[in-house]
Amino acid sequence: MANEVLFRNLDLERLWDIDQYRSRGGYEVLTRILTQKTPPAEVIEWMKTSGLRGRGGAGFPTGLKWSFINRDAPVDKYLVCNSDEGEPGTFKDRDILRYNPHALVEGMVIASYVIGAHRAYNYIRGEFWEPYERFQNAIDQAREAGLVGKDILGSGYDCEVHVHLGGGAYVCGEETALLESIEGKKGQPRFKPPFPAHVGLYGCPTVINNTETLSSVPSILREGAEWFRDLGVENSGGSKLFSISGHVKNPGVFELPMGTPFAELFELAGGMRDGSKLKAVIPGGSSSPVIPGEIMMDLTMDYDCIAKAGSMLGSGAVIVMDDTTCMVKVLDRMSYFYHEESCGQCTPCREGTGWLWRVVNRIENGEGRPEDLDLLLDVQGRIRGKTICALGDAAAMPVEGMLRHYRDEFQYHIDHKKCMVGAGA
Amino acid sequence: MSEEKTITIEVDGQTLEAKPGALLIDVTDAAGIDIPRFCYHNKLSVAASCRMCLVEVEKVPKPIPACATQVTDGMKVQTRSPVALAAQKGTMEFLLINHPLDCPICDQGGECELQDVAMGYGSDVSRFVEGKRVVPQTDVGPLIATDMTRCIHCTRCVRFGDEIAGMRELGATGRGEHMTIGTYIAHSVDSELSGNVIDLCPVGALTSKPFRYRARAWELTRRDGVAPHDSVGSNIQIHVRRNRVMRVHPRENEAVNEVWISDRDRFSYEGLYSDDRLTRPLIKKNGAWAEASWEDALEAAARGLRSVAAADADQIGTLVSPTATLEELYLAQKITRGLGSANIDHRLRQSDFRSEGPAFPWLGQSIAELEKVDAALLIGSNVRKDQPLLAHRLRKASLKGAEVHFVNPLGLDLHFDANQVVSDLAGMVHNLAGIAKAAGGSKVLAGRVSVSDEHKAIAKKLKSAGSATILLGNLAQSHPDYSILYGLASSIAESTGAALGILPAAANTIGAALAGAVPKYGAGARPAEKTGLNARTMLESPRKGYLLLGLEPGLDCANPALAKQALAGAECVVALTAYRSPSLEETADVMLPIGAFAETSGTFVNAEGAWQGFGGAVAPLGEARPGWKVLRVLGNLMDLKGFDYLSSEEVRDELQQACAGARPENDLDNTTDGEIQASAGKLMRIGEVPIYAADALVRRAAALQETKDARDAAVARANATVAGKAGVGDGDTVAVVQGGQRAKLVLRVDARVPDGCVWVAAGVPGSESLGDQFGEISLEKV
Ligand SMILES: Cc1cc2nc3c(=O)[nH]c(=O)nc-3n(C[C@H](O)[C@H](O)[C@H](O)COP(=O)(O)O)c2cc1C
C-alpha cells in the first residue's frame, strides 16, 4: 500500500527525467485537460471529491481553495508553490523536488490552468541547491517538450514556471510572507483579510499550495478522485509523505496512506535505535504539541486522530525521541528557533517568543524559579491566537504541549537545578 | 452619486450607525469609544501589527484588531469584555517588557501614548526579570533625536516615509526582537516633512532634537497659531514656556494642512532667538548705530519720512515683506498713501512687471482640490521645497494617476512621478508657447513657436483631463519674462479649460495684495486713485525716503545689489525689522524693532484666500513691539488720519470691510506680447531661493541651517558642459560674477541644471552683493 502517489516511480533509474516520468503516464493528464479543454470547474470538483487537503501544515481543502479564485477578474492570476520547507523536522518536499520534480511541474501547470494563471512560481528553500537544480532541469525539459511556456501542446494556453530561491527565513514559508519575498520585499506576513485568493502576488488573485499538495494533483486526476480519497480515511484523503527523524534506526521519508497506524510507520523507520526506549513523538513538525510515546503507539496518522490526541498532523514531520531525551532541552531548542525566526512585526510574537525562550533557557540552566511554569503557560496563552500569522501559535503550542505532558521534568529542573533524565545536563 | 446606506453595529451595548466597510476603529473613534492603539493612524495604511486594539466580536473565535476590521451589519463588538481586556493587557505587557521605562529622562514623558495606555492596561509590577533590549544610538540629522531602545515597532514612521513623505528613509531591518527602525546605511533623514514622524511616534524613540531636554510637556502653554513660511498657512500650535517659544506642533485642519506641517514651519522658531535679534530701537548717527528710546526713534523716523514727503511725496517708497501680517501690510500702505505716495510693493522678488498682474491672485482652487486634479502643469516651480504641503496634495493626485508636468529651469528631485521639461530661461518661454500653441493657439509669440510632440502631449492631457490645473510657481514669478509666462499660462488655461493658479511664495502674499500693498490697487484690491512705482522701479529710480517692513534688502530682493545701492543713496530709510540684518545696518537710518512670528497678533491670507487669524503667543523680545502698533504710532506721529486703532482686530475689520465683494481672479484682460528678456546664448543665473532661505526667520533657524537642504544651497551648480566651458570642475572654488560683484563658491557639477545656466541660490549668505536672481552671470576659475 506504500508509495502509491508521489513515490510510485521510486523503482526507476534517473526517475527525475522526463522520459521516465512519461513512461508511467506522466503528463497524460495535463495533455488530456489541455486538448479537451476540460472546464476548470470540473477539475475543481474532482479535487474536492479527492479529499486532498493542503500538505503545508494547515490542511485546508485544496479544491475549495482553488474555487475561491475569480477566473473572470480582468487581472493576472498567479499560482505559487511553497517549497520553502522550513518547519524543523520536515524534509519531504525536498525529496519530491529531487525524485519526482515532473509531478510538481505537471501539477503546477494544471493548477495554473484551473485558476486561469499564466505564471507560476515555485519558492524553493534557499539551502536546497541540488533539489533546485533538479526542479529547474525538469522545467527546462518540460519546456522543450512543449509542456511549459507558450501555447502548451498547441492548446493556446500559456504558462511560464519560474523558480524563486528563498533567503533562509523560516517565516517566508508562511504564504503571505512568501509573496512579499517574491515581490522583493522583507518577508513579513500580511494581515488577512484580504486573502491571497483576492489580493495575492503583486495584488492579484493567487493560489498558494505546498509542493506535496500540487505534486499529488496529476495522480489524482489520472487514477481518479475516488481512488485517491479511498487510499486514506474519512476526512483525510489520499496518501501522505511522512518525514521521520530522531532516534529511529532508519530515518527518512515514507509515503503511506492517511490513517496508517503510527506503529507501522515506526516499524518502517526501523524502530528505536539500539537499546533505547520510545519516550515521546512530535507528530507534525516542531510546532505541533508533543505526544508521549505510549499514547502515540495507539494513534493513526491522519488529521482527526492526531487532533483528538491534542496535537496536529501538520506537515507530517514525525520527530521521535527516546528516553535519554531531556524535554526541557528540547523545548529550549525549539523556543530558541521560534524566537530567532519571528519576523518581529506583531508585539506578542516579537516580544513573547524571546520571553518564552529566556524562561525555558534559564530553567534548562538550573536557574528556574518556582513561578516559571505558570508564567510560561500564561505567556504562551497571551501569544496564541493574537498574531498576524501562525508563527506565534507555532511558538506557543509546543510550550503548552510540553507542560501538559512533562511538567514534572520541568519542575525537577527548577527544584533540583539539574535534569532528571540521566544523560541530560 | 447615490446616497450611501448606513449599517448598524453594536459596540459595548451601544448602537452605532456606520458606513459599510468602514474600519471598526474609525467608527468607535467617531462615537467616542476608546480603543487603545499604537500602530494605527488614520492617515497611514493599516499595519495591524501592534495588536493593542484587539476586541471581541461575536461569532469570531479569536480577538481581532479593530484597526483592520471592517464593520458589517449587525456586528456585535465588545471592547472591554474579559476576552478583549485580556488580549489588550497581554499586548501591553509584551510592549513593556523590553521598554526601558526611562520616562523621567524621556522628552515624550507626559505626552506619551505608551505611558497613557500603560496607565489603563498595564500592570504595576513586571514579570519580566531578564535584561532588556538595548539598541545602539544612531544619528539621523539635526532635526530628529532618536532613542531606538524606546521604539515599540509600530512602524508609523516607516509608513509615513513611504506613503506621505514619499522617501523611504526609515525602514525596519532585522527580524524578531532584533528588528530595529533605522536608516540601514547611516545617513540623515532629509525629507522636508521629516519632523512629522516626531508627532507620529507614540513613544520617545523619535523626538525633536532642538527641543531635547528643554522642557517637560506639562510646563508648556499651547497657543494656536498660523505657520509663517509659505502660502499654505498650516495651522500650528505654539508651545510656550515663560514667554519663550519652545516648539511648534501641527494643529489639525483637514482643509489646509491635514495633520502635517513642514519642517520649515516646525523648526523655524529657533530663529526667534538668534543673536542678531533687534531688541531696542536704533538710530544711525554719523554713520554709527546708537541705541535710542522708542520716542526718539519714532520721532526720528516720522521726521525723516515726513520731510521727504513734504518736498515730494513721490519720493517715498515702501517695500514690505509678504511675510508681514495683513494688519501690518494694511497700515504700511495706509501710511504710504497717507503721505501722498503710491509707491508700495510686496513683490520683492519679481523683476518683470510688464503686465501688472491680477489684483487678487490666488491658487485658483482650494488646497484640497489640488489632490483631485487629473492633470497639472507647473511652470517655474520647485513646489516640493517651496510649498511642501501643496506638493503633498499634488503627490496624492499623482499617486491616484494624475499626470503632472513641470516646465522648469532646473531638474527637480521629486517625490512623485512627473514629467519634467527642463530648459534655460528663454527655453521655458518657448516650451510654454509650444504648449499654448498645441492647446489651440495663443496670440503670444504666435509666429515664432515650434510645437514638439511633448508639447502636444501635455496640451492634450490638459484638455482631456476631467480636472486640470496650471500653476505658476516661485521660479516663474521671479523669471525675467514672468508677464509672458503668465500670458501663456492663461492662454493655455483658456484653451484647455484648466484652472489657472498662482503658487504664492510667502505666508501672506495674497494678504499683501488684499491689503493694497501694490502700486496699482488699494485695500480690498480696488484700483488705487493713483498708480505708483513697483518693487523694481522703486529701486531703479531711487527714492529719497524708504519705509521697509520686515525685509532684509540684501536677501529678500530680486536684485540685492540694486536694492542696496538705492537704499544707500536715500536720505532716510526707516526699517521696521526683527533683526539687525547686515544689509539694513549698511543702508538704514532708523531701525525699529518689531515682533517676529508668534510675537504679534494678526492675520495671514493663504493660497486659497482663507483669512486665518492668530493671537500673539509670546510678547515681543526685549523692547520690540508688534509691527501694527509701531505703524499706528508712526501714522499718528506723522499726523495721518485714521490711526486710532485699539487692537489689531480693529485694523483687520477695517480692511475686511474694504474687501467686501473682492473675488479672487487670476485671469488677465491684458496679456503682453513683449520681447523675451531672458537672453538665450548668454550664461544666466538660476537664483532659486532655497527652502531654508525663504525669509529672515528661517535663515536664522540653527537646526534647519544644518540640514542637507541648507548645506546643499551653499554652492554653485552647473552641468558638465557649462563647467567645462569655464574650465572648472566639481569641487573647484569658483567666482560667480554679476555686475562686477563676485561671490566665491564651491562648484558642484550637477546634471539637473540646464545648458546656459548656473544655479546660484538667492537669499543665502554670500548672495547679498549679487545682481538679478535670474540675470546674466559669469563663471570664473579662481
Ligand atoms: C511560520 C509558518 C511557516 C510555514 N512554512 C511553510 C513551509 O515551509 N511550507 C509550506 O508548504 N507551508 C508552510 N506554511 C503554511 C503556509 O502558510 C500555507 O498554509 C501553505 O503553503 C498552503 O499550502 P497547502 O494548502 O497546500 O498546505 C507555513 C506557515 C507558517 C505560519
Ligand code: SF4
Ligand atoms: S506572528 Fe510573528 S512571525 Fe507572524 S507576522 Fe506576527 S511577528 Fe511576524
Ligand code: FES
Ligand atoms: S492599532 Fe490595531 S493592531 Fe495596532
